[in-house]
Amino acid sequence: MRAQELADRSRIQGAARRLGMPDPAVTALQGGSRNRCYRLVQGARDVVLRIAAEDDATYSVDRDAELRAHRLAAAHGFAPGLLLDDREARVIAMEHVPGPVWSRELAASPAGAARLGEWLGRLHDIVPPAGLRRVDFAAVLDDYCRRLGSGPVASSLAQQAPGIARAWQPAGRAVFCHNDLHHLNLIEGPGRLLAIDWEYAGAGEPVLDLAGYVAYHELAPPAIESLVAAYATWQPRPAMESLLRARWLFEAVWWAWLELMRRNAAAEPDQSAASRRRLEARLERAAPGAS
Numbered sequence: 001m002r003a004q005e006l007a008d009r010s011r012i013q014g015a016a017r018r019l020g021m022p023d024p025a026v027t028a029l030q031g032g033s034r035n036r037c038y039r040l041v042q043g044a045r046d047v048v049l050r051i052a053a054e055d056d057a058t059y060s061v062d063r064d065a066e067l068r069a070h071r072l073a074a075a076h077g078f079a080p081g082l083l084l085d086d087r088e089a090r091v092i093a094m095e096h097v098p099g100p101v102w103s104r105e106l107a108a109s110p111a112g113a114a115r116l117g118e119w120l121g122r123l124h125d126i127v128p129p130a131g132l133r134r135v136d137f138a139a140v141l142d143d144y145c146r147r148l149g150s151g152p153v154a155s156s157l158a159q160q161a162p163g164i165a166r167a168w169q170p171a172g173r174a175v176f177c178h179n180d181l182h183h184l185n186l187i188e189g190p191g192r193l194l195a196i197d198w199e200y201a202g203a204g205e206p207v208l209d210l211a212g213y214v215a216y217h218e219l220a221p222p223a224i225e226s227l228v229a230a231y232a233t234w235q236p237r238p239a240m241e242s243l244l245r246a247r248w249l250f251e252a253v254w255w256a257w258l259e260l261m262r263r264n265a266a267a268e269p270d271q272s273a274a275s276r277r278r279l280e281a282r283l284e285r286a287a288p289g290a291s
Helices: 005-019 063-075 104-108 110-123 137-148 153-166 206-217 220-231 239-265 271-282
Strands: 023-028 036-042 045-051 082-086 091-095 175-177 187-191 190-193 200-205
Touching: 005 036, 005 045, 005 082, 005 091, 063 175, 082 220, 091 175, 104 110, 104 206, 110 175, 110 190, 110 206, 110 220, 137 153, 137 239, 153 239, 153 271, 175 206, 200 206, 206 220, 206 239, 239 271
Parallel strands: none
Antiparallel strands: 023 036, 036 045, 045 091, 082 091, 175 200, 187 190
């Protein structure tokens, strides 16, 4: 048995004891890029355990900030409730949500986009409390590009990002953002939509949450219109030009994240490689409105 598997087994056993589950059935869950997740079931207890990766600094992850954001989201009905937080073991436990994870097809459809737009509009109504991390995508991109070194793509992105950020950021308006609205992070729970993976959440620019969803799912114009129209029932409607600029910045950060993963991992998954190459081709064009 590998060292990581032995360490995970020990962490699972320790967390299960603290949760009052001395002999749970344990199932490994698929889908995480860096973290490892397990489902623990014993009697009426049904829990998801997440063991965090060790390389947080490389990917701009702040676990304290993540937990504050997750608790805030859960308190407002946007995330599963947290049951355990063991910082030393890098383990959190949350309620298992009995419902399907969204598919890419649903997320990319006009109906799915409208559902997410309304959900996101309500999320952005939450006033970020004092002390909640301020997420600056241009600064994150700069950090990633410095870690990547002086390659042509990284250098170009780092040079363009500040101009893009200046061009569309609304002065002083920060809302509570998830910032990673991939369909695999969306679960259709009983009577409500919930999100997991609040690693990059914090106080940020609302248009970036919309842009990230558009980028992840390559929304066609009808779905983009459904997303924005539903969002506008709760929040000011963003200008399409702002959405395009924010999408460029989100995709630049996403590409740099994938490139870091490629360099640091033993093997690159096919889907990640395809996304990275597609993003690189898009980003070779000049950023819209950069100055």
